[in-house]
Amino acid sequence: MSTIKFYSGETMPLEMHRVRVVQKLQLLPVEERLRTLRGAGSNLYLIPNRAIYMDMLTDSGVNAMSDDQVAAMMNADDAYAGSETYYKLEAKCREVFGFDYFLPAHQGRAAENLIATTWIKPGHIIPMNYHFTTTRAHFTLKGGRVVEILKDDGLIVNSDEPFKGDIDLDKLRAVIAEHGAENIPFVRIEAGTNLIGGQPVSLANIIAVEEICRSLGIKMLMDASLLQDNLYFIKQREPGCQDKSIRELMLEVCSHFDIFYFSARKLGFARGGGICLRTKEMWDDMKEFVPLYEGFLTYGGMSIREMAAITVGLDETLDEEIIAQGPTFITYMVEELHKRGIPVVRPAGGLGCHVDAGAFVPQIPGLQYPAAALCAAYYLAGGIRTMERGTLSEERDENGNEVIAHMELMRCAMPRRVFTLSQVNYAIDRLAWLWDNRHLIEGLRFVEEPNTLRFFVGRLEPVSDWQEKLAAAFRRDFPDSL
Numbered sequence: 001m002s003t004i005k006f007y008s009g010e011t012m013p014l015e016m017h018r019v020r021v022v023q024k025l026q027l028l029p030v031e032e033r034l035r036t037l038r039g040a041g042s043n044l045y046l047i048p049n050r051a052i053y054m055d056m057l058t059d060s061g062v063n064a065m066s067d068d069q070v071a072a073m074m075n076a077d078d079a080y081a082g083s084e085t086y087y088k089l090e091a092k093c094r095e096v097f098g099f100d101y102f103l104p105a106h107q108g109r110a111a112e113n114l115i116a117t118t119w120i121k122p123g124h125i126i127p128m129n130y131h132f133t134t135t136r137a138h139f140t141l142k143g144g145r146v147v148e149i150l151k152d153d154g155l156i157v158n159s160d161e162p163f164k165g166d167i168d169l170d171k172l173r174a175v176i177a178e179h180g181a182e183n184i185p186f187v188r189i190e191a192g193t194n195l196i197g198g199q200p201v202s203l204a205n206i207i208a209v210e211e212i213c214r215s216l217g218i219k220m221l222m223d224a225s226l227l228q229d230n231l232y233f234i235k236q237r238e239p240g241c242q243d244k245s246i247r248e249l250m251l252e253v254c255s256h257f258d259i260f261y262f263s264a265r266k267l268g269f270a271r272g273g274g275i276c277l278r279t280k281e282m283w284d285d286m287k288e289f290v291p292l293y294e295g296f297l298t299y300g301g302m303s304i305r306e307m308a309a310i311t312v313g314l315d316e317t318l319d320e321e322i323i324a325q326g327p328t329f330i331t332y333m334v335e336e337l338h339k340r341g342i343p344v345v346r347p348a349g350g351l352g353c354h355v356d357a358g359a360f361v362p363q364i365p366g367l368q369y370p371a372a373a374l375c376a377a378y379y380l381a382g383g384i385r386t387m388e389r390g391t392l393s394e395e396r397d398e399n400g401n402e403v404i405a406h407m408e409l410m411r412c413a414m415p416r417r418v419f420t421l422s423q424v425n426y427a428i429d430r431l432a433w434l435w436d437n438r439h440l441i442e443g444l445r446f447v448e449e450p451n452t453l454r455f456f457v458g459r460l461e462p463v464s465d466w467q468e469k470l471a472a473a474f475r476r477d478f479p480d481s482l
């Protein structure tokens with residue numbers, strides 16, 4: 001239970017942990033935030049952490065660790081080959097996920113590189129519920145083509161559809177009929193589908209996809225980076241799952257896949273990653289690439305301390321009270337914003353609160369990156385760093401043309417166990433101020449545009465002096481406040 005009924009009648013999130021180590025933060029005055037934003041080319045990735053009050057960029061590698069994780073890190077076995085700490089991690093993955101074979105990788109995208117290197121050949125088609133940026137980049141680099149087969153209501157911003165990450169089975173059948181099962185190395189299902197707002201996939205959909213794939217000899221691949229939130233939603237929302245424990249649900253979900261990879265920067269409250277494989281043959285096919293790209297088979301690019309933290313963190317992902325914290329805080333923020341009329345993705349998903357930038361700043365044309373402009377404006381309004389998930393995060397097509405994203409989202413990530421509820425209330429308050437001043441926000445344009453994953457290091461500028469005007473409006477409304 002991580003929400004509780006108060007005497008006042010309100011139901012509120014309640015932290016089931018206490019804070020034992022803290023980090024000092026600072027909130028710069030709006031004038032300094034404006035200078036910082038300019039210096040960073042309006043790209044929040046390029047802002048130093050010291051200039052940020054609340055870092056809602058991502059949940060990746062920044063979740064708070066537990067006392068048990070930190071203790072385990074002090075007691076790790078240091079060895080290039082054959083570390084006891086590695087064997088404990090391998091055994092934990094077998095126990096928690098139910099696969100016999102495991103290979104380590106230093107993070108999620110490294111696992112994607114190993115999977116693509118092992119199984120994707122030029123001309124291959126990879127159907128998936130929805131792409132993730134690094135997944136598509138790795139699969140495409142190896143000559144594969146990603147085809148998204150999300151069901152249509154997954155892209156409806158505000159709905160009461162509980163499992164927006166589900167695959168459309170008719171689209172899956174159509175892709176297989178068009179390209180042939182022999183050209184499809186696997187179907188990828190991403191748990192807690194990141195780019196559409198951390199939206200979950202149902203167990204029923206996983207089973208239905210597997211039925212189609214098995215009969216045609218197509219492998220099932222799961223990106224489990226956001227599986228802990230997804231499991232929580234299966235238990236909360238899926239008929240027939242309420243009486244099952246998270247451990248049972250985890251094993252049941254995993255049993256439908258041949259290949260299963262995860263970023264431990266998300267799953268397991270740590271850093272690192274890994275790949276679970278169903279057969280020895282698959283393990284043999286992949287294992288030679290691990291020392292080549294990652295490091296020896298018993299560390300795969302991870303430090304022993306990371307491996308020790310993951311081993312304990314994976315156990316914690318089986319505790320419903322622990323994994324409820326993220327979704328509960330996110331739901332609170334989503335519903336509070338919704339009450340104020342601010343457009344957000346509903347129902348709340350995992351990972352973070354997703355603001356619909358397309359509806360927040362409809363005056364900004366798609367090619368002036370509405371979501372990126374909103375993120376820059378929010379930084380000015382509150383010293384809060386969020387992530388653009390829209391057209392700026394897309395790659396140009398093979399002819400160099402811009403691709404307009406399906407959704408223009410500002411993601412306010414909620415790293416697990418990191419923020420207090422008063423910080424979340426501050427984030428809500430500053431966004432409410434921005435909503436009332438949204439007419440001041442205009443677009444951005446590139447001044448330096450990298451060829452790949454441009455959102456990480458590209459530099460932009462505002463199309464006018466709107467950032468100065470927004471900062472001045474903030475100072476007018478908050479003359480004595482940061």
Ligand SMILES: Cc1ncc(COP(=O)(O)O)c(C=O)c1O
Nearest residue numbers: 107108109132194223225263265
């Ligand atoms: C669904 C998904 N897959 C893969 C990755 C890549 O993982 P990493 O950042 O550890 O490389 C991420 C990271 O955000 C993710 O959300």
